Amino acid sequence: MEAMYTFFMDKAGMGELGAHITVAAIMASLMFIVMALCAIIFTWMERKVAGFLQSRYGPMRTGRWHGWAQAVADMLKILGKEDIIPAEADKGLFVFAPLLVLLGSLLAWAAIPWAPDFVAADLDLGLFYIFAVSSLVVIGILMAGWASNNKWSLYGAARGAAQMVSYEIPLALAAIPVVMYTGSLNTQDIVIAQQGGIWNWFFLRNPFLFVAFIMYFIASIAETNRGPFDMPETESELVSGYHTEYTGMRFAFFFLAEYANLFLVSMIAVMIFLGGWWSPIPGLDFAPALTFIIKGVIMVFMNMWVRWTLPRVRVDQLMHLCWKVMIPITLICVIGAGLWMMASGAAS
Amino acid sequence: MAQYFADIYQAVSSAIQGMGITIKHIYRKPVTLQYPDERQVMPERFRGFVHNDMTKCDSCNICAKLCPVDCIYIESEGKGKERMMTRYAIDYNKCIWCSLCTENCHTGSITMSHDYDHSVYDRRTLVYEFMDPREEKIPCHRATRTEMGWWVEPKEEKKKPVPAPATDTPATDAPPATEDDKGDDS
Numbered sequence: 271m272e273a274m275y276t277f278f279m280d281k282a283g284m285g286e287l288g289a290h291i292t293v294a295a296i297m298a299s300l301m302f303i304v305m306a307l308c309a310i311i312f313t314w315m316e317r318k319v320a321g322f323l324q325s326r327y328g329p330m331r332t333g334r335w336h337g338w339a340q341a342v343a344d345m346l347k348i349l350g351k352e353d354i355i356p357a358e359a360d361k362g363l364f365v366f367a368p369l370l371v372l373l374g375s376l377l378a379w380a381a382i383p384w385a386p387d388f389v390a391a392d393l394d395l396g397l398f399y400i401f402a403v404s405s406l407v408v409i410g411i412l413m414a415g416w417a418s419n420n421k422w423s424l425y426g427a428a429r430g431a432a433q434m435v436s437y438e439i440p441l442a443l444a445a446i447p448v449v450m451y452t453g454s455l456n457t458q459d460i461v462i463a464q465q466g467g468i469w470n471w472f473f474l475r476n477p478f479l480f481v482a483f484i485m486y487f488i489a490s491i492a493e494t495n496r497g498p499f500d501m502p503e504t505e506s507e508l509v510s511g512y513h514t515e516y517t518g519m520r521f522a523f524f525f526l527a528e529y530a531n532l533f534l535v536s537m538i539a540v541m542i543f544l545g546g547w548w549s550p551i552p553g554l555d556f557a558p559a560l561t562f563i564i565k566g567v568i569m570v571f572m573n574m575w576v577r578w579t580l581p582r583v584r585v586d587q588l589m590h591l592c593w594k595v596m597i598p599i600t601l602i603c604v605i606g607a608g609l610w611m612m613a614s615g616a617a618s
Numbered sequence: 619m620a621q622y623f624a625d626i627y628q629a630v631s632s633a634i635q636g637m638g639i640t641i642k643h644i645y646r647k648p649v650t651l652q653y654p655d656e657r658q659v660m661p662e663r664f665r666g667f668v669h670n671d672m673t674k675c676d677s678c679n680i681c682a683k684l685c686p687v688d689c690i691y692i693e694s695e696g697k698g699k700e701r702m703m704t705r706y707a708i709d710y711n712k713c714i715w716c717s718l719c720t721e722n723c724h725t726g727s728i729t730m731s732h733d734y735d736h737s738v739y740d741r742r743t744l745v746y747e748f749m750d751p752r753e754e755k756i757p758c759h760r761a762t763r764t765e766m767g768w769w770v771e772p773k774e775e776k777k778k779p780v781p782a783p784a785t786d787t788p789a790t791d792a793p794p795a796t797e798d799d800k801g802d803d804s
Contacts, residue, residue, distance in 0.1 A: 323640045326650045579640040580633055595626060 426511025461546030
């Protein structure tokens with residue numbers, strides 16, 4: 271990042287402001303491209319994983335090898351679809367909602383540390399910023415459901431809002447022990463604190479952190495609205511939830527945001543619990559960005575595995591799980607990790 | 619309170635058990651058959667689309683008469699030794715795959731094949747014509763068939779049951795010939 275700034279300031283002869291704007295534009299478009307690629311690769315991966323978990327193949331015919339071009343074909347199809355805005359819909363909100371959902375996800379991508387010197391926005395409040403902006407998604411979903419003027423959409427949006435607002439609490443609480451250990455909210459500092467092989471990664475530091483990792487994983491599934499917590503979308507009861515009325519490109523935005531969010535929560539899990547870009551064996555850090563992405567894809571696979579195994583829970587079970595089980599357990603984790611730090615002398 | 623922890627334990631253990639079951643399927647060979655490329659091997663007596671070998675068929679009309687849904691259309695012209703078949707068609711809009719035609723075909727020309735994927739865009743194309751009317755007509759009478767070099771059902775097969783019952787061979791020899799004649803005339 272510093273190298274990029276100095277390049278634009280010294281070599282290209284731009285002013286400080288010009289260099290900042292150029293770097294920001296490059297990073298934003300890079301993040302957006304990676305995000306779009308993610309959506310395409312993960313839709314294909316989701317269908318293949320779902321297939322193999324059920325002893326079948328998934329897409330096989332588009333493209334030569336294992337239907338690799340299926341997601342590309344789907345995207346092209348979706349781009350060619352008619353853009354329909356319902357007559358009774360609130361047009362302004364209807365058009366703006368998918369953008370807001372995508373924005374919430376894209377903003378959070380800014381603070382992801384891909385490699386030792388490569389993070390779009392190296393913020394001191396990085397982790398806090400990620401949790402803050404990713405809650406924009408809730409507003410987008412609620413807007414989409416309300417603007418559609420459709421009972422199924424509204425049900426889905428209300429459920430989605432209730433679920434995501436609730437699960438943000440255990441999500442953030444599960445990350446607190448890590449912040450306590452690191453003493454910083456900066457995403458790079460959190461990763462650097464896990465140096466030295468797999469035993470120094472936070473999820474194996476002590477039992478409370480391991481439980482916090484599991485809690486984070488469960489809350490992140492609920493946060494991305496995926497099965498077994500896909501209450502906002504429940505295709506068997508609500509038609510498709512908050513994006514029932516959306517077609518073509520606007521639907522593609524929701525779709526993109528869903529998979530971007532999936533990779534986002536997986537990357538946060540990797541960042542705060544699974545050692546970020548450090549390789550499991552110390553001294554093998556020759557490709558930190560690749561290590562980071564591979565770990566992220568493994569977490570995405572875990573998400574898919576859970577989705578295609580467990581049945582959907584009821585709304586009351588969902589809320590019970592959040593408020594009566596996960597929040598107490600994460601609170602115990604916070605206290606326990608603190609006591610462990612005191613006992614082991616890590617606290618200064 | 620004990621129930622609360624029991625519930626948590628049950629949820630965690632059953633989720634892990636379920637995920638263990640699904641992960642096993644990743645290593646298992648998928649059961650899917652890649653249909654147009656791979657096909658199921660049909661059992662020997664599978665009733666697929668009916669096939670009629672036109673070099674064997676002598677237009678005896680038994681199949682058309684037996685057919686409970688009248689889906690076999692046979693047309694012929696002429697009488698006696700002059701009789702020629704001009705059309706043999708099976709209407710698969712009607713066919714119920716009962717296999718009565720194949721079981722009673724005395725020449726063994728009509729058989730059940732193993733084909734099953736004959737989807738069409740227009741149901742009128744499901745009437746399968748086995749003869750092209752522009753080509754040569756198929757003789758029906760036994761004598762004409764042997765004369766013109768068409769396949770004729772061997773006589774030996776009919777004679778075989780004859781020696782077993784008793785000595786009166788000439789009596790049994792005559793009826794099959796007359797039966798054939800009658801069948802051809804009708």
